[in-house]
Amino acid sequence: MSLFSDKQDETTFLKLGLPEFYYDYISKKLGYVKPSIVQHLSFSPILAGRDILMKSETGSGKTLAFLLPILLKLSLRQPHITRDQGTKVIILTPTRELCNQIYTVAQRLLIPFHWIVPSMLSGGEKRTSEKARLRKGCTLLVATPGRLLDHILSTKSFVFSDLEFIVFDEADRTLDLGFEKTITDILVQISKKVVRKMKNPTEQTGSGLELSAHDDISPEVSRIDTTPLDRIQVLLVSATLKENLTEFAGKVLTDPVRINPAILSLSSSKKSSGKSDKRQSSSDEDPAPSEPVNPLALLKLPSTLTQLSLTCPSKLRLVALLTLLRGIILNRPIGPYFAQKESHSIIVFVSTCASAEFHMALFEQLKMPEFGRKGKHGRKPRSDTASDAPKASSSLSFFSSTPSSGAATGDEEDTEQYTYGRTGLEGQAHNPPFLPSTGFFRLHGDMSQLDRVSTINAFAAISNPTKKSKEKEEREGKKFQHAVMFCTDVASRGIDLRGVSEIIQYERPGSLEEYVHRAGRTSRAGEKGTSVLFVREEERDGMERTLEIAKIGKCQRMDSGRMMNDLATQVGEQDPVFVAAVIQHSCESLILSDGPLKNKSEGAFRSFVRGYTTVAKTLSHVFNRGSLHSGHVATSFGLKDSPREIGKSRPGISSQQDSESIRMLQKMKNKPVQKQKRPHSDQSEMEISHFTPSTEWKKEKRVMLGQIQEQKDEEEKMRMEKKSRRESKYGPRKPVEKRPLKPATQVSEFL
Numbered sequence: 001m002s003l004f005s006d007k008q009d010e011t012t013f014l015k016l017g018l019p020e021f022y023y024d025y026i027s028k029k030l031g032y033v034k035p036s037i038v039q040h041l042s043f044s045p046i047l048a049g050r051d052i053l054m055k056s057e058t059g060s061g062k063t064l065a066f067l068l069p070i071l072l073k074l075s076l077r078q079p080h081i082t083r084d085q086g087t088k089v090i091i092l093t094p095t096r097e098l099c100n101q102i103y104t105v106a107q108r109l110l111i112p113f114h115w116i117v118p119s120m121l122s123g124g125e126k127r128t129s130e131k132a133r134l135r136k137g138c139t140l141l142v143a144t145p146g147r148l149l150d151h152i153l154s155t156k157s158f159v160f161s162d163l164e165f166i167v168f169d170e171a172d173r174t175l176d177l178g179f180e181k182t183i184t185d186i187l188v189q190i191s192k193k194v195v196r197k198m199k200n201p202t203e204q205t206g207s208g209l210e211l212s213a214h215d216d217i218s219p220e221v222s223r224i225d226t227t228p229l230d231r232i233q234v235l236l237v238s239a240t241l242k243e244n245l246t247e248f249a250g251k252v253l254t255d256p257v258r259i260n261p262a263i264l265s266l267s268s269s270k271k272s273s274g275k276s277d278k279r280q281s282s283s284d285e286d287p288a289p290s291e292p293v294n295p296l297a298l299l300k301l302p303s304t305l306t307q308l309s310l311t312c313p314s315k316l317r318l319v320a321l322l323t324l325l326r327g328i329i330l331n332r333p334i335g336p337y338f339a340q341k342e343s344h345s346i347i348v349f350v351s352t353c354a355s356a357e358f359h360m361a362l363f364e365q366l367k368m369p370e371f372g373r374k375g376k377h378g379r380k381p382r383s384d385t386a387s388d389a390p391k392a393s394s395s396l397s398f399f400s401s402t403p404s405s406g407a408a409t410g411d412e413e414d415t416e417q418y419t420y421g422r423t424g425l426e427g428q429a430h431n432p433p434f435l436p437s438t439g440f441f442r443l444h445g446d447m448s449q450l451d452r453v454s455t456i457n458a459f460a461a462i463s464n465p466t467k468k469s470k471e472k473e474e475r476e477g478k479k480f481q482h483a484v485m486f487c488t489d490v491a492s493r494g495i496d497l498r499g500v501s502e503i504i505q506y507e508r509p510g511s512l513e514e515y516v517h518r519a520g521r522t523s524r525a526g527e528k529g530t531s532v533l534f535v536r537e538e539e540r541d542g543m544e545r546t547l548e549i550a551k552i553g554k555c556q557r558m559d560s561g562r563m564m565n566d567l568a569t570q571v572g573e574q575d576p577v578f579v580a581a582v583i584q585h586s587c588e589s590l591i592l593s594d595g596p597l598k599n600k601s602e603g604a605f606r607s608f609v610r611g612y613t614t615v616a617k618t619l620s621h622v623f624n625r626g627s628l629h630s631g632h633v634a635t636s637f638g639l640k641d642s643p644r645e646i647g648k649s650r651p652g653i654s655s656q657q658d659s660e661s662i663r664m665l666q667k668m669k670n671k672p673v674q675k676q677k678r679p680h681s682d683q684s685e686m687e688i689s690h691f692t693p694s695t696e697w698k699k700e701k702r703v704m705l706g707q708i709q710e711q712k713d714e715e716e717k718m719r720m721e722k723k724s725r726r727e728s729k730y731g732p733r734k735p736v737e738k739r740p741l742k743p744a745t746q747v748s749e750f751l
């Protein structure tokens with residue numbers, strides 16, 4: 001089903017009730033002519049004051065689906081709302097990026113309604129300037145939970161006693177990230193403020209430190225007194241509403257309307273409206289029977305998305321990634337799956353900050369090796385014609401663990417060829433980049449907020465250029481045709497980057513939901529897109545079956561042999577295995593010659609192996625470290641040391657390492673060589689099991705969660721302040737046992 005169904009084509013925003021001048025504005029200035037299905041379905045229930053449980057596929061326009069009717073409701077009020085009436089709408093988001101994005105959309109939508117003031121609290125700014133904005137007053141506030149609670153408790157001038165709407169965008173993610181207690185605290189504070197206002201309607205209740213010793217903020221959702229929240233319209237929104245939301249939704253939503261375009265039905269638990277805010281409408285009807293509670297239908301991707309899996313053994317992952325990226329950006333014929341475009345913007349998902357940093361640094365420096373010209377006796381470059389390429393079938397085994405027999409028929413000339421480039425760096429200074437005219441970016445939670453914003457802007461300037469960004473690029477002389485961004489899952493939720501037509505899930509997703517959200521960064525608003533998932537052979541069937549069972553879609557298998565053959569043809573070689581070996585060798589040599597890059601690579605390798613097990617139950621049967629060969633994983637990070645040695649060796653090229661590299665080239669060509677000293681697989685597993693969660697790993701994990709930790713620190717600080725106030729008043733209290741931090745990847749099992 002497309003974003004706009006046939007029936008939807010007849011519906012414009014005008015028919016939904018937008019005033020004509022406003023429709024003119026959003027259609028002409030913002031390009032929103034027809035509502036998407038989710039916007040169509042949610043419009044009247046929100047106008048009617050109903051609580052909403054909204055689930056719709058990624059990129060289907062959920063932001064507008066809740067913002068437009070809310071803003072319309074507020075804008076129509078007479079006399080006009082003023083900012084000194086306090087905050088009427090709070091939108092909670094799990095990440096700063098999403099916060100920023102929603103705030104930007106709200107700002108644009110509100111241009112004709114200048115009396116409605118939007119604002120944002122996400123922790124990227126100084127508290128004092130945030131306080132100043134709150135003091136002036138804002139009608140609509142987009143915030144991350146930690147920073148919002150901070151201001152609720154400490155900014156006296158923050159007025160929210162007349163709150164009318166709370167929206168939880170990406171609600172399941174917010175809970176997953178361990179914000180449950182913070183949200184509970186926020187709701188408790190809001191309830192108190194609303195109750196107080198109800199008792200004394202003329203009082204202008206600001207916020208501030210009003211906690212008493214008896215204000216024990218409960219960590220349990222079940223202990224929120226939600227009666228006052230009945231006055232507030234609550235909206236839970238996500239592309240994936242999981243079971244961890246059931247209890248939460250049950251507590252904060254009253255008689256919600258479920259909106260799920262996938263099922264194309266609206267449902268409600270009861271016919272009657274129980275909310276006191278039903279003041280707006282009595283004509284609220286339940287248009288359809290209840291949505292069946294089918295946990296397998298919880299995840300949805302756009303039908304315009306092509307899902308692919310690329311099977312690849314660990315030791316060839318790096319080469320395969322480079323080849324795939326080159327194939328996409330050069331519009332080489334790597335199957336019918338990829339758009340032939342002048343400019344490609346590709347997001348590559350990795351699982352750790354260290355990996356994102358490493359890959360960006362490597363790809364930025366990597367040059368195209370000189371195939372066929374470096375051999376001792378020289379080797380004539382072969383012609384760049386398709387007829388020279390070996391048959392696909394012969395190289396399909398390129399991606400199997402053992403080289404194909406076809407690949408093993410090297411002659412003496414081939415043997416000499418392995419002396420190619422020794423260090424792989426000779427004469428490379430003048431070589432073109434492996435991925436020409438491509439800007440590389442990284443986005444992860446360990447970057448400062450400023451860095452993250454400028455990265456997103458720089459990437460967007462290529463993926464979706466505006467006149468302004470084009471001028472800026474030309475001024476600065478940095479004109480890239482393509483963009484590749486290495487991201488952790490910090491970017492997988494809600495980020496709306498138009499023009500991204502390819503997603504590569506290079507390192508495994510942490511859960512099924514993560515898979516969906518990552519893939520959903522393309523095919524937005526009805527556009528076409530492709531998502532490629534890298535899997536090992538032993539993972540492929542399990543992953544495909546899981547996606548099918550969960551009705552996420554069918555994952556087609558990518559013809560990796562064809563991809564490699566094409567690269568070989570491009571560089572004038574016949575043997576894709578040889579080409580792969582040379583590329584791998586170039587990466588390894590570059591890493592060996594560059595100390596900081598090697599450190600990055602080692603860090604990325606360690607965090608990859610450690611993190612491999614932190615997979616949610618929905619995917620733990622697919623990705624298990626039992627079969628992970630750490631030696632091969634090291635190869636995929638361009639490391640030649642055995643896993644045991646990684647981190648111990650000094651950066652720089654040693655002759656021993658260099659000869660090992662040549663041996664590896666020979667091994668890949670299936671030449672009889674002295675056995676390379678690689679750990680036995682059992683030994684590898686011992687290495688991996690060495691990486692049991694340590695303090696160091698916990699630290700890294702916190703880094704991965706970036707801003708969340710920062711917010712947790714803030715919470716802790718507030719708790720301590722509260723404790724000391726309490727103790728100074730009532731004396732020391734028996735310490736309460738601390739609840740363990742909920743792992744970010746812990747999600748409910750529904751398969």
Ligand SMILES: Nc1ncnc2c1ncn2[C@@H]1O[C@H](COP(=O)(O)OP(=O)(O)OP(=O)(O)O)[C@@H](O)[C@H]1O
Binds near residue numbers: 060
């Ligand atoms: N009615 C519309 N007409 C045209 N474009 C639209 C319309 N509604 C939304 N869009 C565009 O579609 C894109 C996706 O919208 P949005 O970010 O709200 O999707 P989403 O459902 O929240 O996705 P996700 O679940 O990934 O966060 C945005 O670029 C938005 O501008």
